[in-house]
Amino acid sequence: MSDATPIYLDCDTGIDDALALAYLLASPEVHLAGIGTVSGNTSATAAAENTLALLALAGREDIAVAVGAVDPLAATYRGGAPQVHGGNGIGGVTLEPAVARPDPRHAADMLIDLAKAHPGELRILALGPLTNLAVALEREPSLPDLVRDVVVMGGAALAPGNTTPVAEANIANDPEAAAAVLRADWDITLVPLDVTMEHVLDEQGRKRLLESPDPVARAVGEALESYLDFYLDIYGYRACALHDPLAATLLVGTVTATRAPHVPVVIDDSDGPGRGQTIADMRGQRRGPVDVPGARCQMVLETDLQVAPVLLDRLAGPPVA
């Protein structure tokens, strides 16, 4: 593992978080140095139990899981998205509870410790609301100097939102935290709905997960049963968006962004109707991607590959002809 890139994963596991986790566990390019959980798809505590149970399935209880913020910075947790991710966050699938217990630290403190242990090397992959990252920035203002970069699944550049007409769930669940993270002086790759909605897994892909030799992949395959139902109205057939897995493969490097300009991004943390929007300045992009000088946020709009076959090849082996 010595050459593998150390990763701090922040997640709200969550069905697509679980699929991203399965992929990261199967990826020798990266080393999961620690996992923090946050309320989003489900509560931070339930997300930690789900994550620990998935790690136990994988035989990877050596990876520390720390519970992070239950409430967003400026509000109270409102119960997640059971209509999307099931009552327990993973589609109602019952996993064997893990023996391992959460790390006693707050996820934000675990992140700070990892950043100090791997100065300039640690990469952050944030798949939920950005509360823990904002808390860590508050507790350790030099965090941006210690971290290599941040990859965030979240936001919408020109695509519609998913919780409001303009706001994506991870950002909308804690706009104040997202604003702090976007203001910080580090390189951010934002993986917004514009691109994640174009990457889907269908029933055939789910069947390949169910037949996988990987027990985590099989568990996610079961959890996907209800998740595909949720997306039926959106896509018109049983298929789900691969939000978090796309961010994971972009970080691992098995999928590459082919259109991803650096643009100014401001979070709407007002109380107006645009609250939770990632306001990206896309005005200069008409004739092709242009990096705006000084912008530290790279907005992923297109990739070289579809993520579903990339995921499935690693988690389930090549398709049966």
Next chain:
Amino acid sequence: MSDATPIYLDCDTGIDDALALAYLLASPEVHLAGIGTVSGNTSATAAAENTLALLALAGREDIAVAVGAVDPLAATYRGGAPQVHGGNGIGGVTLEPAVARPDPRHAADMLIDLAKAHPGELRILALGPLTNLAVALEREPSLPDLVRDVVVMGGAALAPGNTTPVAEANIANDPEAAAAVLRADWDITLVPLDVTMEHVLDEQGRKRLLESPDPVARAVGEALESYLDFYLDIYGYRACALHDPLAATLLVGTVTATRAPHVPVVIDDSDGPGRGQTIADMRGQRRGPVDVPGARCQMVLETDLQVAPVLLDRLAGPPVA
């Protein structure tokens, strides 16, 4: 003129307003019952002088022009867009000042009078900020019952804005007025940047206007000289967007919307970073245009024809082979 549809035109003339006016004057389908001006591209008073001068060129000083609101509802007029429309609003072109003077009424009162004179028939074409319409709604709350419909050039559904990353100029110049107009109980057709930016006039088109038998068209052809320069960075060649003319042709019916769902639209009139945005709920539109039940605002996204040839055929005759 007895079969022609009566129109109240509200404008901030403005180069593309002038082109729309030339088209409306050349269109037997409609009858310009009155014109009100508002501050936007230039001041309401300068817009009235420009409009009167263009009407004089056309020999149509019978059409009344009323000056409307100089200031937006909640702010002070800040000087228009001389970098786009020239210091005088029409690209620095000097027109013979009109002999006719503005109607003594406020534009909002002219609109109310016209609505009462043509109950259920009057159509409103708004090509500038919506201040006058909001003032008229305040002064005559039954206005929506008297008017057939409202066609507005303004806003952005999923396209970037043009004054901020998310706000289009007409809406951004008076968000409180736009909010009042969008809340009122009437049918609105919104012609946003998503579609107007796809309709351009190039240097060849400008030359046809310069050779037109129509003196208004020729004056606009001159005014377009600097306007095409402004758009050089945006399109990469000398061509301008036909924002206002597209709205005019859609109202006249010579161009037809082919994708234009009725969707909920809320104006961001907060003081947040999204101020001035037309927040359109486009979440249900992924699989094709779907009218949202109860929505009174039709968002034009695609049309059957390019507007430039439609304009030029009427204003300049068929192209020379």
